[in-house]
Amino acid sequence: MVLFSFSQTSIAEQQEAIFAGGCFWCIESDFEKLDGVIAVVSGYIGGHIANPSYKQVSSGKSGHTEAVKITFDNQTVSFQELLAHFWVNIDPLDGDGQFCDRGPQYRSELFFLNRKQQQVAQQSLDQLNASGTLKGPIKTKITEASTFYLAEDYHQDYYKKNPTRYNYYRWSCGRDKRLMQLWGAKKD
Numbered sequence: 001m002v003l004f005s006f007s008q009t010s011i012a013e014q015q016e017a018i019f020a021g022g023c024f025w026c027i028e029s030d031f032e033k034l035d036g037v038i039a040v041v042s043g044y045i046g047g048h049i050a051n052p053s054y055k056q057v058s059s060g061k062s063g064h065t066e067a068v069k070i071t072f073d074n075q076t077v078s079f080q081e082l083l084a085h086f087w088v089n090i091d092p093l094d095g096d097g098q099f100c101d102r103g104p105q106y107r108s109e110l111f112f113l114n115r116k117q118q119q120v121a122q123q124s125l126d127q128l129n130a131s132g133t134l135k136g137p138i139k140t141k142i143t144e145a146s147t148f149y150l151a152e153d154y155h156q157d158y159y160k161k162n163p164t165r166y167n168y169y170r171w172s173c174g175r176d177k178r179l180m181q182l183w184g185a186k187k188d
Contacts, residue, residue: 013074014038017082018045018111018145020067021090022098026170027068029159030089036076041069042151042158045111046143054152060103067111069148079117083124086110088183092128095139100173111145118142134182 021027024042031040044057047064056062072082090108091098097106110125112118121142129138159166170176 014071015074015079016113017070017072017079017117018067018113018148019070019082019086020045020065020107020109020111021086022066022101022106022108022175023169023173024066024068024151024155025158025166026175027089028157029166031068031070031082031085034072034077034082034085036073036081037070038073039071042155043067043069044149044151045146046109047146050147051149054155057105060105063104064149065105065107065109066151067109067148079120080124083110083121087124087128089179090140091178091182092138092140093134093136093182099175099178108140110140110142111148112142113145118144 019027019031028040028042031037043066044052044062044064045067047057047062049056049062049064052062052064057064057066070082072079092108094108097103098108110121112121125138125140125142128134154161
């Protein structure tokens, strides 16, 4: 008699999320460090022209914002955990950009891909508002995702390709200093 034993192997459930939090170089770097994140790409979303260039987006006239699209293993990291990481890596009180980058092309925004993400994002925002952690109203919007356009190749993994320039930019922009003011020890 031959007995077979099959172990149930968990198959990774890949999902996507789109977040805008100012400079996409920084948001890409922040999310690539998380376990369960498979890929992060920089791009543009939320505007009114097809296939925008960096020049068009950075002018503030295309309506797009810099954003990242994250592919993640939902068995390892949940959308809710990504949201928690998002909040402590942006300034949700700033409605006109992020840190030294000003204008709507640098706004913070959550782009949901389905109703479940919309509900979870709204609950997360409501909980953050109710917590009293931040001293002011949250300006981050929750919006249905439109077409995500991949940014130019030189923007992808910028922090890895140009670490000195990236680190200087991040420091001179005051990003980490402001995040420490807002979040303190919660920031990581």
